[in-house]
Amino acid sequence: MATLAATAAPSVTPSLALPPSQFARLQPHTYLLAHLSPPPASNQPSIRANGRAPSQFRVTSANAGSLTHTNGSAVVRVGDTTAVCGVRAEILHTDDIASWSVSSSSATNSNKRRRLANLGEKPTEEDEEDKEDAGFEDEEDRAHMQDLNLLVPNLSLSTGCAPGFTPGAPPSALAQSLSHQILSLLHSTRLVRADDLRIWYQPPNLGPEDLERHNESEQMDVDAGQGAGSEESKPREIKAFWVLYIDVMIISLAGNPFDAAWAAVLAALRDTKIPKAWWDIDNETILCSDDISEASKLSLRGLPIASSFCVFEADAAAGWRAVVIPDAEHQKAQDQRKKGPQQKWILADPDGYEEGLSQERACLVVDKPKNGKGKTVIMKMEKHGGWAVDTEDFRQLIDISGQRWDEMKRILDQC
Structure with a gap:
């Protein structure tokens, strides 16, 4: 027995060092501080626990047109955080808007055109940015976008994207806050132009002979003065608006969801195509063209990046x-x-x-x-x-x- 005790292997002293994964869970603050503040003698740069420099962003990728049942869509991945955005366009008739007045809207547009004509400018898309820089801010556009809620973003986190968000749960406070931030940023940057969402109707300019034929039963008297005034084109009328429903779904959450969600919104809006729509006076309704080649993209104002x-x-x-x-x-x-x-x-x-x-x-x-x-x-x-x-x-x-x-x-x- 003494011989066996002498030949037995010596006991190994257990190590007091912790693996990095356990150290990160037990002392997260100390673990990150050790990476950001290495000893001066080591001559190592300040680096984060994930291997990035303090000012370095995660690898980002984007793919547009991922969803076929929407007017525009995009998938953006920032590191392990992934956001999917789909944009759906629906028609809002002005008859369904309370207290909508076509006459007041037409008068405002007419006054705007006369003001721009006096300044020697034309209300084209190319000149709109210059007019804004010169101080011509269209309050009517702002009122239409905000008061009529033409942009409706909604962000969802209840997709099992992280352990704290279970599928089927009600919207969390974070999801509601992110939805409000996206809506506020859409309005403050004026990213979407209101004119891209308007559906216009140009009333025909009927001359005296057309009016007499059109009103034979009423025998309307048309004098020369009315004929001369009829040469001026009638102001256009807004018959409907396009409402953009911007749905964002976070399918993987690993930090910083706002940057990924906003980038997905930008990519989806850049991919959005609005069908050609017009007012059918015979049926008194809005008709849309099925031809994709006639659809038009949104003319966004700039590219704000968060x-x-x-x-x-x-x-x-x-x-x-x-x-x-x-x-x-x-x-x-x-x-x-x-x-x-x-x-x-x-x-x-x-x-x-x-x-x-x-x-x-x-x-x-x-x-x-x-x-x-x-x-x-x-x-x-x-x-x-x-x-x-x-x-x-x-x-x-x-x-x-x-x-x-x-x-x-x-x-x-x-x-």
Whole structure:
């Protein structure tokens, strides 16, 4: 027995190190901080746990025309977050609109045409952007788009896209918030032109002889003055509108759903074709052409691209102290001014893991001229959840958003 005890293998000391997957679950904040703030002696760059640089976006792909039963559709994938968007166009008759007055609408359009004629301009699509830059904002277009609800977005997360969203569940607060953000951005950017959604009718210009033939039974008297005035064309009438139902479905959620959903909306609207429609005076209804070649695409205003960011702070309790201790924010600002290790990182296109470790979020929507050369125009800029992002940080985020615009334009043009 003594011999057996002497030849037995020595006991192995268990390792105290944790695998990276367990370390990430047990200490998520420390795990991400270890990646973003490596030891100075290692000479390693600041890198996120997913292998991206702080200002790097996930791989993005887009495919348009994926759904055959819609007027326009697109699938956009940003990393592991995937959004599907379908656009359906339905007709809204002006007879079904309460308090609709064709005469007032026609008078407004006539006044607009006379105003543009006096300025030597024509109300064409090519000149519309120049007129807007000159300060001619069409309040009637804005009223039609918003008051008549011609754009109806709806986003759904109850598809089993993530463990927290089970199929068949009622709309979550996040889904309703994203739907409202998309609607607000559609209206603020004025992406869809109201004239693309109007269905016009031009009344015929009946001369004196036509009126006499048309009213033989009534024996209407038409004098020379009426004949001279009849040479002027009658104003057009709006008989109906196209209503665009924009349905977005998140089929895979791995962080930052807004950027993916908005990119899917943009790609779907660029793919949308509106059938040719006209007012049939004999049947007093709207008729549509089945010929796809006669359908027309939407003439969108620009290409606003959304870029979202989150702020990761080295101090995990910084947000809590800012609420409980009144002077915590002032003390934090003084600490940041001192030379020392980096205290915050602004992460572009955060995934679900990073979103759970950050409280402050920022979102920028920017646009550029069609040729991509020119100043970056800020369409929307918002921040919530903290005070870490300052003016200098926003300047850097604008440059990053401009680079993201160039990348997204290339992707959307190829889909």
